[in-house]
Amino acid sequence: MTQFPVGGASGVSRRPIQIGDRAARVLATELARHGGPKTGLLVGAAAGSATLAAAIDALLPEDRLTVVAPGSTGAAAGAVGGASASGRFGAAAALREHVERQGRWVTDRTRVVESLAEAEPADVVILAEPLSGSADDARAVLADLTKLVNAGGVLTVVVPATRLPNGAADEVERQAALYGVGSDLVLRNVPPVRVHRLRHTPAHHAAASNLLPALRPSSVPLTRGMHIDSNGVAAAGIALGLAALAKAARPKSKLWLVPALAAAPVAAFFRDPQRDVPEDAGAVVAASDGKVLGVERLHDERFGDMEFLRIAVFLSVLDVHVNRAPVAGKVVDYFVEDGGYAAAMKPEAEHNVAAYTLLETAHGPVAVVQRTGLIARRIVQRAPVGSLLAKGERFGLIRFGSRTDVYLPADKATPTVAPGDRVVGGATVIATWL
Structure with a gap:
């Protein structure tokens, strides 16, 4: 060494x-x-x-x-x-x-x-x-x-x-x-x-198509195919620390069992499984696990006059909450908009706190929106402006129930999923490039 x-x-x-x-x-x-x-x-x-x-x-x-x-x-x-x-x-x-x-x-x-x-x-x-x-x-x-x-x-x-x-x-x-x-x-x-x-x-955005997802060293491997994100390790450690303090303060009480028993499910919420990303260059993959809430064409004033195909996915507390890049591209902008904390499956969630990651790709601008939900109060985004993301690469997560939206140029993509479908982040093809 x-x-x-x-x-x-x-x-x-x-x-x-x-x-x-x-x-x-x-x-x-x-x-x-x-x-x-x-x-x-x-x-x-x-x-x-x-x-x-x-x-x-x-x-x-x-x-x-x-x-x-x-x-x-x-x-x-x-x-x-x-x-x-x-x-x-x-x-x-x-x-x-x-x-x-x-x-x-x-x-x-x-x-x-x-x-x-x-x-x-x-x-x-x-x-x-x-x-x-x-x-x-x-x-x-x-x-x-x-x-x-x-x-x-x-x-x-x-x-x-x-x-x-x-x-x-x-x-x-x-x-x-x-x-x-x-x-x-x-x-x-x-x-x-x-x-x-x-x-x-x-770097040119085209270089991203030649990359594999980057290594995440802070996640803790449990098996070859399953890791726990560093957020989960920290949360489980806090729960166990509270259990130890409760046990020391009141040795005869069973109160310490509450945080002790909560440590495992809290860590499980931050599970980070390995995924096989489709090699098809024309495939757009899901940015998260969950259920498709909507597939629609719309204009968004945040992105100018361009029409987008938006695919929204709801994540329950039982879903994997690690977010992945739906396509290969270069991060050219990132911003957060303030808002409320309505339940992510309701229309009011449109105005929740949200983080926008804008990618430059070979097919035009693509945006991934991480929206908070009723319980979620923390968005993690780990891809700085200027970084290159491979398709299916982890770039962040949302703590507890939430929603992710993928915006694609409407004239260049066609959806392959419908409302009610279940998708798997980094693996399920949600749209294809025309």
Whole structure:
């Protein structure tokens, strides 16, 4: 595992960060979800590291990966643990030997270089070493690496997930607010880290059709096909904590059983099953589980004069509440409108609090609307403006009973469902492109 000092010039913390298997898979997410052909640049991964293994696992036959030895990036060397020239040469030699041991398939697609100056621009650039030091150090590192990202490409960096003062982490957070297209907290790491994906130049929406759904590291796997979203883990933990407090406060009372017994069903509400997304490029999939409330053509002043086909789906408290992208596209706008909390199956729900995610697609604008219901009071949306979503990719959820609406260009789509039909998010085809 790669280890570098955290805290840099600030001297706040000297605890080494170890990039474990789970964090490594998150770092390599953009490589793994890209259907290729693609180019990758991995900076600072040592021989035998989990990050190098994850990057190699993500390679497809037409892909190419360049690996830069640790501590060899000039300005970056001061921020992530620089090494002498002899040390860099030795690290590069060890990397080449390690790659050669992986077999010809890997060696034909992987190139090892000693310095960043020898690397060529790539579609996905990954800084495998945890970024530390001062804000100026981090700014210099990011500037150097950004020059090596192809137009529309992604730069992935990792920082410690700590509340303590950390110049590098603060600078990355600042840039993530401007250019971020995704951030993931990896708690199952020593210590926990946060992985940020930055896109400094806009990507074309067509690139989304070549992507697979991104990994969600914060969800907890129960089985191969079933996870629990991080919201469910937190909610179940709160319920168990209340049970423990009640038991401690009143040992002879059975009151603690109420929150204790509620923990399992609360966690189950946030279940996140794996879904097989239809490969048909002309298929539009359901954005959520539930029952179709309405299929209609309409105009919506929020989107101008264009006519849309709207398919509304009601989610009961027993349905899976994770929301998925109905089509592949680029998030170009996101806004929330205030309103009431009428029961989601009633017409009055039209004026409930709602979050609008607008996608740019090959077929025109597509909108996904997350509407609150009588019980739901919290909408979660995890796709920043500028991010690319694969068809069927998770992008958010609504807590408890609610409704999702999918808006499609009316002259380019025809519905395949009717009111009363049951649909499965990410799997059921609700419409097809003409």
